[in-house]
Amino acid sequence: MNRGRCECGRVVFEVSELRKTVTVCHCSQCRRTSGHLWASTHAPLDAVRFIEDAGLVWYASSDHARRGFCRNCGSSLFYQENGEGGIGIAAGCLDDTEGLRIGKHIFVADKGAYYPEPEGSGAG
Template sequence: MKAQCVCGETILEFDLIDHNVNACHCSICRRQTSGVIMTINIKQGSLKFIKQDHLSIYNSSSWGERSFCNVCGTNLFWRTKDQSYCNINVFSLDQTIKDLNFNMEIFIDNKPNFYSFNNSTKKLTEEDVIKLFNAQSED
């Protein structure tokens, strides 16, 4: 599967784990996107850069980094610094996937009260997310 930025200067290739879509309500995602970011998980080690001259990586925390095109500003992916986990901006996919399933919201305790989704989703707090990634790094 491929994804790209708005201007086409950054192109990625990867394999999806499944068709489940997640929404992140953390303060960084909301500030970066002026809303939530909706992502889809990819298989570990499958991320390849087809066109990367304008790919920038931002170290957004002690354990995660974000990527964007430095020409048009499109958010492309978030990954752990050890690259054991990565998700892609679902709206950057080149191909339309008909059976996407919006099934999880993370950092739900950071979500402002003025919006909500109608979907019934699994909801993880900031503490839940940190525990999840800490448990994965201990494996």
């Protein structure tokens, strides 16, 4: 069981089944909502249990997805495509990241000009 939370603790959750790979997204939308890039793992919805969700709000970031964040501290926590049976979870909000590793980089062609292309990622 892994636990995650926002910075202020108004969103706290446990996840029982977590993908061991992290996807790093460099698209402009992820860069704006996270402040740099979005690094997330994934879990089935029924594997996530909220202990505290008083701060959780959802923002429809496009016609096909929404993002969950804390209304109090602003922590960016979740990404979910409409109708998906799973949820993207920000790797940085997890208490235990032992065993997680970067699996892939996506939308690298859209990355910020201020940092180099990730090694071995290829354009795309």
